[in-house]
Amino acid sequence: MNIILFGAPGSGKGTQADLIVESHGLKHVSTGDILRKAVRDGSDLGNQVESTLAAGELVSDSVMMDLIRRVISDISVEQGWLLDGFPRTEDQSKGLLTLLDELGETVDAAIDIFVDNDEIVRRLSGRLTCDECGRVGVAENNANNTCRNCKGSMRVRRDDKPETVLKRQKIFRARTRPAKDVLAQEYDVHRIDGVGTPTEVAQRIQSVLEQINQA
C-alpha cells in the first residue's frame, strides 16, 4: 500500500505517520527527517540545504525530486511507502505523478489532516524535538527535557521559533495547497479532522483506509 499524508506543520502529521506505518508495515518517508539527518551528518545534501531549513523555506524542487526518486526506488512494492512532507509544491506533485507512472506504481490513499491556524500556532510553540533521534514531544512544566527514546536532549526545533512557524504556515498555504490540488485531479484526497487525541485522529484515518481497502 502507498499512502500520501498532507497536513500543515503542526497538524500532527508526523505523529499520525508513525502510527500508520507501524500498523501497516509501511516504509515511512519523512522528507523533513531525511533532510535534518543529512544536516546532522554533514553530508553534501545536508550542507546544501542547511540554511534553507533553518529559514523555514522550501528546498528546491529539483533537489527534492532527486531525493524522492532515490528513496522510493529503494522501497519494495510489497512493503509500500507513506510519504510525509512530500509533495509540497505543484511541481513536486507533477514530478511525483510522472515518477509513479515510470515505476508502474500508484497511490492507494491520499489523506489530508486538517487543523485550523490558531490551534496550529498554539501547538507548535510548545513543541520540542530530540536533537539525536528526532522524536517529537511537548514542553511540560518542570520536566527535564530528556528524550524518552534515546536520552538525547529535547529542544525547540530551530524552525519552530514563532516567526519561522508563521512563515512555514504561509508557505504551506501558498505552495502546498496547490500541490494537493494537482494530486486531487488524479486521486481522491480524504480530509480528516485533526483535532482530538492522537488515538482519535488515528481512528478516523484507519476507518478511511478500511473503506478504501474494501472498495
Ligand code: ADP
Ligand atoms: P513541518 O513540521 O514543517 O511539516 P518537515 O519536517 O516536514 O516540517 O520539514 C522541515 C523542513 O524541511 C521544511 O521547512 C523544508 O525546509 C524542508 N522540506 C521538507 N520536505 C520538503 C519538500 N517536499 N520540499 C521542499 N522542502 C522540504
Ligand code: ZN
Ligand atoms: Zn531521542
